[in-house]
Amino acid sequence: MTTRRFSDLPEYAFPRLRALLDRHEPGGNEIAMSIGEPQHALPSLLGETLAKYGHLYNKYPPIDGTPGWREAVGAWLDKRYDLKGALDPHTQVLPLNGSREGLFSAALALAPGEKNGKQATFLLPNPFYQVYAAAALAIGAEPVFVPATPENGWLPDFSALPVDVLERATFAYYCSPTNPQGAVADTEFLGRLAALAETYDFIIAFDEPYSEIYRDTPPPGALAAAAAKGVNPDRVLVFNTLSKRSNAAGLRSAFVAGGANSIAAIKRLRAYSGSPNPIPALYAAEALWRDEGHVIENRRLYQEKFALADDILGGLPGYIAPEAGFFLWLDVGDGEAGVVKLWKEAGVKCLPGAYLGRGDARFNNGENPGARYMRAALVESPEIIKPGLEAIARLLKENAGVET
Ligand SMILES: Cc1ncc(COP(=O)(O)O)c(C=O)c1O
Numbered sequence: 518m519t520t521r522r523f524s525d526l527p528e529y530a531f532p533r534l535r536a537l538l539d540r541h542e543p544g545g546n547e548i549a550m551s552i553g554e555p556q557h558a559l560p561s562l563l564g565e566t567l568a569k570y571g572h573l574y575n576k577y578p579p580i581d582g583t584p585g586w587r588e589a590v591g592a593w594l595d596k597r598y599d600l601k602g603a604l605d606p607h608t609q610v611l612p613l614n615g616s617r618e619g620l621f622s623a624a625l626a627l628a629p630g631e632k633n634g635k636q637a638t639f640l641l642p643n644p645f646y647q648v649y650a651a652a653a654l655a656i657g658a659e660p661v662f663v664p665a666t667p668e669n670g671w672l673p674d675f676s677a678l679p680v681d682v683l684e685r686a687t688f689a690y691y692c693s694p695t696n697p698q699g700a701v702a703d704t705e706f707l708g709r710l711a712a713l714a715e716t717y718d719f720i721i722a723f724d725e726p727y728s729e730i731y732r733d734t735p736p737p738g739a740l741a742a743a744a745a746k747g748v749n750p751d752r753v754l755v756f757n758t759l760s761k762r763s764n765a766a767g768l769r770s771a772f773v774a775g776g777a778n779s780i781a782a783i784k785r786l787r788a789y790s791g792s793p794n795p796i797p798a799l800y801a802a803e804a805l806w807r808d809e810g811h812v813i814e815n816r817r818l819y820q821e822k823f824a825l826a827d828d829i830l831g832g833l834p835g836y837i838a839p840e841a842g843f844f845l846w847l848d849v850g851d852g853e854a855g856v857v858k859l860w861k862e863a864g865v866k867c868l869p870g871a872y873l874g875r876g877d878a879r880f881n882n883g884e885n886p887g888a889r890y891m892r893a894a895l896v897e898s899p900e901i902i903k904p905g906l907e908a909i910a911r912l913l914k915e916n917a918g919v920e921t
Contacts, residue, residue, distance in 0.1 A: 522654055530647060530872035537853065537869070538860050545864035548905040550893040552868075553696065553844065555764040557818055557896075560811035563765060566804045570797035578793040581784055582612040589803040590772050594755075597728075598741040608777040609750075611784055612799065614792045616726060616758040616771035619783075620690070621652045623754055623773055626786040627720050628688035630657035638682050640689035642673050643880075644697055644873035644887040646724060649690040658687060662877035664886040667837075671700035671846075676713050682879075686719040694727040694736050697873060697892040698846040699839020704737040704745065711743035714752045720779065722754045726771075727842035729762040729812050730819050736841055740774060751776030761843070762812055763805045770794055770802040819843055822895040822902065829906040833913040845893040846870070847909065850916055852891040859891075863908035868892045 527533070534551055581587070584607070591606025604610070613619030630637050639653035643662035653660035661682055663673040675689060691710055693702040702710075707723070714721040723739035743753040758771035773783065787793075794802065805811075823838070826845060830836040835848040849855030852869035859865040874887030893909060895902055 522657065523651070525654060526651060530868060533872050534856075534866075534868055537857065538866065541857060541861050543860055543864035543866075544862045545904075548863070548865045548901060548908075549897060550895075550902065550905050551866045553761070553894050553896060554766050555761060555815075555843070555896050556898070557764045557815055559764055560805060560808065562804045562808055562811070563763070563768065563801050566801040567797050570800040573796040573800075576796055578796045578799065580611075580787050580791050580793045582610075582794065583796065583799050583803070586612060586799040586803045586806075589806040590774070593806045594740065594774060597735070598738045600741060600744070603744060604740070604774065605777070609780050610772055610774045611780055611787070612794045612802070613756070613758075613771040613773055614794060615760065615766075615769040616724065616756040616773075617646075617648050618792065619771060619773050620646070620648050620722060620724060620756055621655070622787060622791065623722060623756075623779075623783050624652035624656060624688050626783045627779060628652075628656050628658065630687075632685050632687055632718075635685050637687040638685040640675050640678065640682075640686055640719075642691060642695070643875055643877065644870060645690065645875075646692060646696060647873070650875065652688075652690075656688070659685075660875075661686075661879070662875045664877075664880050665695065665698065665700075666886060671695050671698040672702050672706060674706075675710060683713070683717045686717055688719055689714065689721040690724060691721060691739075692724040692726075693739075694725075694731065694839075694841035696727065696842060697844045697870065697887075697890075698837065699727075699842040699844055701731070701736045701840045704742045707737060707739045707742035708746040708748070711739060711748040711753050712746045715748050720752055720754065722756060724756050726756070726758045726761045728757060730816060730843055731841040732820060732823055749776065751779045754779060759802060759805055762815070764815065765805070768798055768801065770798055770805075819895065822899055825899050825903060826895065826906055829903070829910050830913065833910060833919075834917040835913045843895045845895065845909075847891050847893060847913065848889050849891050849912060850889055852888060855891045855912060855916075859908055859912060862911075863904070865893075865905045865908045867909075868894075
């Protein structure tokens with residue numbers, strides 16, 4: 518049984534992948550490249566701080582975190598994006614139990630399902646992080662899946678949407694650096710998106726979990742970009758997480774930052790329905806946001822893997838060197854077929870791009886823009902992923918008819 522509201526939700530990407538691959542024997546020991554779960558060492562600060570504050574697991578945690586946690590996140594945002602003290606962490610930042618649930622509950626708190634007597638629209642990039650669509654359906658809004666393509670540099674421009682769609686918008690999601698392509702929107706682009714939210718009276722959630730994983734230049738952030746355009750801070754929410762920056766996906770520790778009124782509305786709903794971070798986890802998160810040493814080391818390891826991918830795949834048709842994040846978005850003609858072939862021939866587990874995208878009748882005859890692609894995650898060590906990348910290279914060469 519499922520409610521009619523969610524009947525349009527396909528099976529989640531990973532159970533779909535299991536169903537696709539379980540029918541076939543892997544052609545070697547499994548090489549995990551499907552899920553974006555960083556496997557670099559956990560920072561020692563994490564375990565140490567959890568142990569130190571473990572006695573506080575007997576307390577119900579406050580929904581807005583501890584003062585120290587808020588100050589640590591505020592200081593991190595201020596320094597990283599040069600906000601010049603403009604953000605008050607005590608009213609403009611809220612902890613989340615991982616950003617996924619926050620991306621969902623923020624929409625519930627802030628987005629009407631109707632606007633001017635019409636069904637609201639939610640604007641989404643496509644492919645996209647799957648919770649965005651679930652949030653639209655929960656509100657009863659119409660998701661608009663705007664294709665990210667090589668032509669738009671993987672950065673769909675919402676301002677080019679028909680006015681009718683923009684006028685009905687109550688909420689939008691945008692992700693930069695992008696998952697899955699690793700593209701980065703510049704400050705001007707982010708600022709224009711935020712200004713569009715002002716013009717058409719909607720709220721935009723900028724999802725920035727890959728902000729700390731880049732080759733050489735730190736990606737700009739939406740908070741600073743929106744402020745530079747003078748956009749009302751309540752229009753703009755920014756989400757970030759320790760899952761990628763600090764390899765701590767299991768800690769479930771993230772934040773949302775934005776205008777004080779929007780944050781207050783999210784906080785009010787979460788006081789009823791939210792799942793607050795345990796106090797020891799808040800202390801651990803505080804320590805991690807205050808420490809850049811482990812993040813610098815983490816980035817170095819990813820840069821090593823970018824170089825390895827460039828070395829093995831560079832120049833092959835279908836390979837696009839990512840600017841940031843830790844995914845490769847590979848054009849293999851038919852993503853599902855490519856994933857099955859790699860699994861059967863080499864035990865490499867990637868994710869079909871179609872599972873991250875959706876057909877939308879408004880664009881390209883309803884084609885799923887992910888269908889040609891497959892996503893490979895560079896989350897394991899270079900030793901583990903090297904044979905995976907070599908198998909991908911063989912596949913790309915075969916597709917292009919290159920002799921091996
Ligand atoms: C684009 C994007 N947003 C949000 C998340 C969620 O991260 P978490 O819930 O672990 O904070 C992910 C995780 O893969 C992601 O890729």
